[in-house]
Structure formats: structure tokens, C-alpha cells
Amino acid sequence: MDPDLLPILGVLIPILGILTGIIVPVAVFIWLYKDAKNERETIIEISKNLDDPEQIEKLMGLLKEKNKEPIDYRRSGVITIGVGLGLYLFGLMALGPVLKGVGLLVGAIGIGTMVAGYLFPKESEELTSAVDAFEKK
Numbered sequence: 001m002d003p004d005l006l007p008i009l010g011v012l013i014p015i016l017g018i019l020t021g022i023i024v025p026v027a028v029f030i031w032l033y034k035d036a037k038n039e040r041e042t043i044i045e046i047s048k049n050l051d052d053p054e055q056i057e058k059l060m061g062l063l064k065e066k067n068k069e070p071i072d073y074r075r076s077g078v079i080t081i082g083v084g085l086g087l088y089l090f091g092l093m094a095l096g097p098v099l100k101g102v103g104l105l106v107g108a109i110g111i112g113t114m115v116a117g118y119l120f121p122k123e124s125e126e127l128t129s130a131v132d133a134f135e136k137k
Contacts, residue, residue, distance in 0.1 A: 077114025081107050 050056050084107025091099025 073113050073117030073120065075117075077110045077112070077117055080110030080113055082110075084108070084110050 047056055047060075084103050084105070086103070087106055088100050088103025091097065091101075091103055
């Protein structure tokens, strides 16, 4: 490698790293916007050919945000505990105390998430049973 290029590479690499941190989120934003725009245009074209108001209402429901299931914190907590355990074991076998600490931290976050899942029930049946239990007291 030419020794005259080393100072240029020493400056170019950090600049490329910074630009990558900017370009990737902007590209994802543009991609998601164009994807949603095509979906909206398709629904509008379909609705122009419909005469039934009920079908148009169903079509408008597609534009709205889809109802998401409530987050199951218990499941997420168990997964996070597993990731923390894996990190801890990886640190134990290969990379040392720093990764063991990270694994313990992630595992503790998983335990907290799982506890939150039991403190804040997600299903309406669980909420109803929690209210009934409280009313019996």
C-alpha cells in the first residue's frame, strides 16, 4: 500500500462511518414511506370502483393502524433471560468478565420484564379475574 494514502484513509474511514450512521436510517425511512404510499394508492384505486358503502368502510379500515395484540411481558422476559444467560456463558467461556457482567445485566432486565408481566396482566380475562380477586377482599 502506498504510504501517501494512509493519512487520507485515516480521515476517510471515520467520515464514512459517520455517513453510514446517517444514511441507513434515512434510507429505511424513505423505503417505509414509499411502501405505505403504494398501499394507500392501491386502496384508493380500488375504492373508486366500489359502490357499496360497507365495502368502502372495510377498505378504510385497512388504512387504519392494525390492532396489535398486547405485549406479553412474561414471554419477553423469558426470552431476555435466555439471552442474558447465553451472554453470561459466552463471557464465562471466551471473552471474560465484561461479557459476564453484560449477561447478568440482560438477565436482570429479563427478570424485571417477567415480573412486570405478572404485575400488569395483558388479557381481559386476567384483568377481570384480578378485579374479582380485589373485590372479594
